[in-house]
Amino acid sequence: MTKKESREKKKPTKKMTIRNNLFERGIEARIVRRIVAIITLILVLAAAGTILGGYFYIKSALNPLDPDNNKQTEVEVPIGSSTTAIGNLLEEKGIIKNSTIFKYYVKFNNIAGFQAGNYQFSPSMTLNEITETLQTGKLVREAIFKITVPEGYQLDQIAKLISDKTNYSKEEILKKLDDPKTIEELTKKHPEILTEDLKKEEIKHPLEGYLFPATYSFYEENPSLDSIIDTMLKQTKIALAPYREIIAEKEMTVHEVLTMASLIEKEATEKADRKTISSVFYNRMAIDMPLQTDPTIAYAMGEHLERTLYEHLDVDSPYNTYIHKGLTPGPIANAGVSSIEAALAPSETEFLFFLAEYGTGEVHYSKTLEEHNALTKKYITDKRKESEE
Template sequence: MTDYGRSPGPEPWHPDDPLYGDQGWDRGQSHGGWDQYGNPLPQQPYPDAQHYAGQQQYPQAQYPGQQYAEPGYVDPHYSGGQQYPQQPHWDGQQQYDWTGQHAVPTHDAYATGVAETYVQQPGQAFTDTAHADPYGYLPPQPAPQSDPEQTAEWSAFHEEADEPERHPFFTGASLTDGEERERFVDSDDDDDEDEPDDDQRKGKKKRSGCAVLVALGVLLGLIGGGGYGGYWYWERHFASAPDYSGDGIGEVQVVIPNGDTVAQMGNILKQNDVVKSVEAFTKAVGDKALQGGVYTLHKEMSAAAAVAMMTDPSSQNSLIVPEGWRASRIYQAIDQKLGLPSGTTANAAKSGDLGLPSYANGNPEGFLFPTKYSIGKSTKPVDFLKQMVQQAEAEYGKDDLEAQAAKMGRTPYEIIIIASLIQAEAQEKQDFQKVSRVIYNRLQQNMALGFDSTINYAKGRSTLNTTSADTHFDSPYNTYLHKGLPPGPIDNPGHQAIDAALHPADGNWLYFVTVKPGDTRFTNDYAEHQRNVAEFNKYQQEHGG
């Protein structure tokens, strides 16, 4: 529908149709408008019916806001040359009232243009079709009293109008002009619209088939997912973890970093094909304690066999460096562990860059920190020594060596030297801080330290028996001949010795001697010290020392 009547189409409009033209409809008659005094003009008769009997189409205005033609305007498409009289302009406020059968125009708030409602008689109203609702909805109209076909068409039209929810205005649908014509005029075909044709039936069958396939796919997916979830739960909680059987075959070296968890260890073993699964390995470990290191194991071992072999010290490829070992002894141990000729590691220490601090002057002594190290057949001596130096720096960092040495009025290197002396002279843990105090007291009083351990280091030996001739051995490490500290550490001290060098005990001791194991005597009296030395010599004679 357009704002002013039906859209153009192949079928002619009947003159009695309430939407015909712009002149309204009043009991089958049309007003010709009003004059300036408000009196109705003579009614304009409809053109004779014969003129509209054909299929000629008359174009209609396709835009809202259409105005009446100026006086004297002749529609070129209208065969009768009918002139449209000028309609008075209404501002929606002024009203004309008269008695009898005259109409009273009033403002329609719902119209998009100038819509007027004419009250014909009390209780009966109709809308000027020329200014009606642009969506084409009309209030109920009295049926025209003309031929039966016209009455049937009118009835079909208003039956549709009585169902506003089916109209595009209410449903939001959009109909073309031709569709609206077929909807309101061809009302006899309404009953056929509810009957689906063959194509529609086929479409429904296709959609039903697709829905069944989708539902079946979803059902199969749920069944498959549930089955997998059940299998996973059973495998996780009830089934045994995959595992090899037996003691395995061949040989493989596996490096386990320090601090790794049991699960991380199991993952490394699985990657090297030692065990079949991490789960089997962790279950076999249980509450057993495993440490990092280099292990010689077999491939395709059962998890239980792998754990048993890893807890056997003979399977561990590691080198334990005790506190107080000299560098020369460490070099020999590395050569033996790697199966290298004697002196190979010593030469590597001299020629290789080990990452030593500048104040070490290239001397690794004191920086080969004593602890357990992993070592394999492919390990290079220089790499092993670098690892030891890095460990020493880490341990010294824990002790805050530089800052604490400054508090003692010493350099870090001097603290390491003092610690090496403590490590060599102290026999029991409770003696470490006392020996440290003796060293500081003698240095303070400018006394020679006189330690046998320094002579043994200079001579490259380890003995408790020092002769008078030994005390005259010419070496900067001979603390009998040279006062103060030796030029460098005499061994590689551990953490306890470093701590004792930084925190000596309180006391005035100047002398000490270990008479027998567990019996170290401290004194500041030289005569008492000599008696203690005599008891030491006696004990050595009695026990073949």
């Protein structure tokens, strides 16, 4: 056999080539299937492990954190705290394992009505025991004293309330509230509500309008002034929290909102629509018209006025809204939620004037000075004369 014949004999035929290729592909396919099977098995096991791990984690989070640990920890739940905030607080204090699990436990069980106060919890308590305690308001101890701050109160009145319940004099409290060092420390501690606006030279009392109207419970016989002030500022922070987005949308500052709200609060009567009063103030500012609100005159003079007379309107003060346009340098009193909401969502009106009817407090609105003067004569001047006769 020649070399040429030998080479031709060894040369694979087309059929053999196809058969070899199919064989090799079959091997590759089997390898790929094995790899896919292995990867799939790994993924299934991983998923199962994750699900199983999650199940056991959730199960453990629903159980007491430490069934054998009965050590009591005092937990203060501030007024207005959300379920999320309470859960975070309990997790931080080492009472529960996971605040998110707590939140969904509360949600899925339709639990509501948590009460503020000082509680005593331990890691051995179940979520059911914890939520029942929060619902019933079973406190660690009864409050030693309470301070109720009404809406519309000014800083000197609040100082008197604190003085009546503590060993601090009114003068001592006001000095503390106006102390630049105090303001500096509080601004750092509560930057969400206290800003550089408080440092304006023309502001009479930096914290005017920032001590929220509420009932405060205290559990020490002689709490420090710092702790009393801090408690009230925390409540202001809680009260404003739901409105942060709308405040940002309106491009207003907290200081501006509280200032406007304080003017509304001092002008409103029980029969007044705060949102309509708010619209009057905003309508005036829109046309560069002074607000001309009488409570600012009384605040500028530092005294209560039964009636604002023409001679009072010339008082030299940045708080005099008959002389100066726009908002006052700061709030003139604390404002409740209804006035804060009115400051953020005024009614849509064309009114520029309003007055409270003599004897009844009924509020009447008007668009022009002529209408306002007619209403003043009818509902104030004439009614006052009638009552004096």
